[in-house]
Amino acid sequence: MDLTRRDFLAAAAALPIAQAVKPAAVADLAYLSLTDAAALIKNRKLSPVELTQAMLDRIDRLDARVGAFITVTRDEALRAARAADQEIARGMYRGPLHGIPFGVKDTHYTRGIRTTANTPVLLDFVPDFDATVVARLKAAGGVLVGKLKLPEFSFGSAGEGGAFPDAKNPWNLARTPGGSSSGSAAALAAGLLTVATGGDTSGSIRNPATFCGVVGMKPTYGRVSRHGIVVISWSLDHVGPMTRTVANNALLLNAIAGHDPADDTSSSLPVPDYTRALRRGVRGSRIGIPKPPQLDGYHPDVVRAFQTAIDVFKRLGASVAEVDLPAAADVIDDVQAIVRIAEAASYHEPFLAAKAERYGTTNVRRDVEAGSLVTAVQYLRAQKVRAAFTTELAGVFRPIDVFLTPGMPAPAGEPTSATQPFRRMFNACGFPALVLPMGFSTSPPGLPLGLQIAAKPFDEEAIYAAAQAFESATEWHAKRPGLAAE
Amino acid sequence: MALSDAELKELIKQLARTVGLDLTDDRVERDLVAFKTHLAAIERIRSVALPIEAEPFVTLKR
Secondary structure, eight states: OOOOHHHHHHHHHHSOOOOOOOOOOHHHHHTOOHHHHHHHHHTTSSOHHHHHHHHHHHHHHHHHHHOOEEEEOHHHHHHHHHHHHHHHHTTOOOOTTTTOEEEEETTBOBTTBOOOTTOGGGTTOOOSSOOHHHHHHHHTTOEEEEEEOOSGGGOSSOOSOSSSOOOOBTTBTTSOOOSSSHHHHHHHHTTSOSEEEEEESSSTTHHHHHHHTOEEEEOOTTSBOOTTBOOSOTTTOEEEEEESSHHHHHHHHHHHBSOBTTBTTSOOSOOOOGGGGGGOOOTTOEEEEOOGGGGTTOOHHHHHHHHHHHHHHHHTTOEEEEOOOOGGGGTHHHHHHHHHHHHHHHHHHHHHHHOGGGSOSSSHHHHHHHHTTOOHHHHHHHHHHHHHHHHHHHHHHTTOSEEEEESSSSSTTOOOOOSOOSSHHHHHHOOOEEEEEEEEEETTEEEEEEEEEEOSTTOHHHHHHHHHHHHHTOOGGGOOOOOSOO | OOOOHHHHHHHHHHHHHHTTOOOOHHHHHHHHHHHHHHHHHHHHHHTSOOOTTOOSOOOOOO
16 A cells, blocks of 8 residues: 555654665565655665566566566666665665666667667667656666567557567456557556656557556646657657556656756646645545547446446545537547648658668558658648647636546457547647556456546646545555466 | 549659659558548548637647
8 A cells, every 4th residue: 555645754754774674575576666665765674776676587587478678778777776775875865766666668768778669760779868757767766677668669559560579468468458658558567667657649658557457647748858759749749657556656747747948848837746636635526527428339347437436536525527528529539640640750751761661560651651641731720620629628627627538448459439539639639637447347357447537737636636536445556467477 | 532542542652752752552552541541530620610710739728
């Protein structure tokens, strides 16, 4: 169970500095929350080296089956863990991420470490600088354990044909983990990392977070720097935290959010302490939900779990009401798709000119070649509809605190005829949206289901308040996949 | 826009040349399905009425 920030601080102040004790079983270390690990590390009950080695050992045992990693930065991780250990021993504690193992999607530049985006086009690419997100995590004392799996160039949610095989869903290795932040979600679900980051252009944090039963936040556009991230679409790309609990997610966003001079689209708004929202609760909150026809085509298990989630919020004292989305919601996925592919085609222009034959066997090359033919007027028409939708949605959200939807219309790998997945729209408008576990499927059995919570721009605090209230009232986040040889 | 596949493939080939892409017939054949998907999306977007004052960008505010 996660410590509250108050408990953590009280425990840290009360306990004497102790000798390192025998570490808990490896499986326990694997699933330690960030807050629990931070408390143990700060109080010298657990060393960063022990925690990092436990993760590396578990990766050695399990990742051949899960396939979450493209690159495991073993030597660098142990070096960073030893440095963290020494700093903490000298009393130089940097904060809750100090000594914590983290992984990043293999679109995030890492200095001196290949960044492949799972494409043969970039197989030999070794950046000479860290992405801002990576630099911030390292500055916070985090221990980079590896680069995580994605489909080629982050296109699509999953699929073979890139430079490396696809990741698997730890809850059912025959199922997709979703994507495109596939490895990030799979690694967290399998206990191979304490925290991770992902990227979300069309739902690529929220889709795999739903399918793998973890917590994924797509922050407001501009809340987290995009500097040093392999691009899909400049105006749609978001970077965000992925964790196993809501509190850990808030802590991670604290570390990576904020203005970046290297990213002109990053916001100058001050970054609040997102953990302060965790104790807010939802009593008196106003929650919006979609009208029932918008869930047509959703899997019955998802509909049932979503209704149960709504009932939880009502019991917690929130008021719930159906809302009317803007009419343009019917075409917002088309809008997002045209903006995305036109911008992606522009990013890929040098690759198509010089390395076209190196693309993998996915549809990336096909899609960006076709995207190169979208005219400026067609692109700007899509942008005008996007702007109008965003302005209208801001009006819809004005009288509510958060908007709830299912994370995905169906469990991992199950077909769906849903026409409104509520996923790309939050990339198109840039409003923040988080998913967290809300149950498991019965048909087929045992696949995670997710709840999406969205809010107004830069109101991640409202999301964290609602998410923490829901997580505290339910047990879904505490379940673990039954991977053998734990 | 009721163009045949043959007309669309010729359109793809010539448009691609204007953006510096010299596509083989095989590439045109592969790209056709994506091109048609984009055209369908663009048609649905065109169905949304917009005032002449509509602008393509908006700034997010807290």
